[in-house]
Ligand SMILES: Nc1ncnc2c1ncn2[C@@H]1O[C@H](COP(=O)(O)OP(=O)(O)OP(=O)(O)O)[C@@H](O)[C@H]1O
Ligand SMILES: Nc1ncnc2c1ncn2[C@@H]1O[C@H](COP(=O)(O)OP(=O)(O)OP(=O)(O)O)[C@@H](O)[C@H]1O
Ligand SMILES: [Mg+2]
């Protein structure tokens with residue numbers, strides 16, 4: 372999940388898509404690389420004390436430590452840790468390898484997982500760059516607001532540039548529209564504009580703005596565990612199906 | 622305006638508070654230091670082509686270039702520029718002075734303005750650090766959501782640390798609650814929790830979630846210019862009065 376625009380639903384999508392895919396029987400690993408550690412909290416895992424953390428993973432060289440489990444079957448996690456706050460500086464001091472730390476570590480061991488999801492901070496710094504060099508696909512949550520459209524072209528150009536130069540396997544999985552409120556003209560305008568400019572790079576599933584989706588993180592539960600048949604869970608279930616289909620792991 | 626949590630209303634507050642203060646007759650300067658350039662766009666100023674930009678200001682050494690005007694009387698701006706994307710790396714190469722670039726530049730010339738506002742990106746990197754070392758007050762927009770509370774203690778600790786070590790003049794002006802929807806239990810819980818823990822460090826003014834506030838940036842107009850007597854404008858007018866009062870420039 373990447374987007375340098377803040378508050379667009381990266382974490383909410385990472386956590387609920389991860390659980391949606393796990394419910395389909397896929398083995399999922401979520402790596403929380405945002406220093407805020409919101410994905411770790413949203414999964415009910417104690418932030419900063421659970422070990423090994425994603426920071427330890429990032430700097431483990433060629434021997435990736437074992438992941439943590441969550442309360443959900445098929446869903447494993449490398450939680451965020453307070454040291455992530457200094458990760459960008461620590462990565463910088465690695466010199467030429469600074470962008471490849473994550474990629475090297477993940478290549479260094481076999482993971483039994485079908486899908487690995489990364490939650491990124493709202494920036495295009497070294498942490499996000501490490502993710503883009505390690506990932507096979509980029510999924511971009513786009514909030515259904517005007518300001519969220521602004522930086523999108525720059526982001527898509529950055530993804531294309533990385534694909535051409537540093538990670539030829541990186542593909543655009545697509546953009547997913549979040550916090551959609553079909554009653555407002557703004558949402559309708561944003562959806563239309565996105566579909567006109569990006570065609571099928573915009574996923575069909577629309578994620579509605581629902582109060583339950585903003586409440587569930589405070590209980591440390593995903594939307595599937597909080598309100599199984601509400602509109603939020605149904606939307607993330609549809610997204611899990613659409614993503615699995617595009618990944619060919621349906 | 623600072624908060625490393627994304628999408629909490631930093632830009633919306635910077636732009637509408639700036640205009641609110643300008644309407645009170647104060648001369649206001651807004652410096653857009655977010656590479657996304659949302660504040661520049663929200664004020665109807667052409668992003669990336671208007672010069673001199675905040676990037677040029679930041680690296681102008683001891684001769685700060687002249688600012689740009691906006692369509693609003695008493696409101697001046699240093700707009701964002703595409704080069705801001707590499708500003709953090711360029712600041713890093715300044716060595717020991719990397720945190721003081723903005724402070725030095727602003728000290729190098731007299732500004733006729735009563736108030737200077739900074740819009741920061743959603744991170745605690747070198748750009749935000751430069752702002753914290755140059756600023757007299759920190760105003761922290763806090764979205765009325767659970768995940769926005771998570772990183773707040775860390776942010777307040779960072780501000781306190783900077784005040785003790787690098788910028789003894791830095792004070793906490795306060796937290797302003799944004800996107801408040803009093804009909805939801807979540808908003809009520811967040812307001813109560815904030816007031817319990819932070820007392821009068823939480824400003825009295827609550828900014829409601831209104832569709833007009835999310836629409837006005839797409840027209841390049843502030844809320845005062847878009848819907849002068851709606852609930853959004855009245856809230857930002859109250860905030861301008863409360864902030865002017867706390868600054869002693871009422
Ligand atoms: N569909 C939705 N309906 C209602 N609220 C939502 C929805 N998606 C996200 N939210 C809420 O909006 C806020 C921003 O979402 P989230 O934190 O997932 O975004 P983010 O892109 O990860 O933010 P950051 O840039 O800080 O990492 C959160 O408080 C979240 O609970
Ligand atoms: N009070 C409000 N009512 C409705 N929408 C709002 C309100 N405040 C902000 N918004 C909308 O919410 C989104 C996030 O706000 P904004 O961009 O100001 O946050 P930010 O903290 O500056 O984000 P970033 O972290 O990316 O810089 C924007 O689309 C904005 O238009
Ligand atoms: Mg997040």
Ligand SMILES: [Mg+2]
Pocket residue numbers: 631632633655659741
């Ligand atoms: Mg902003």
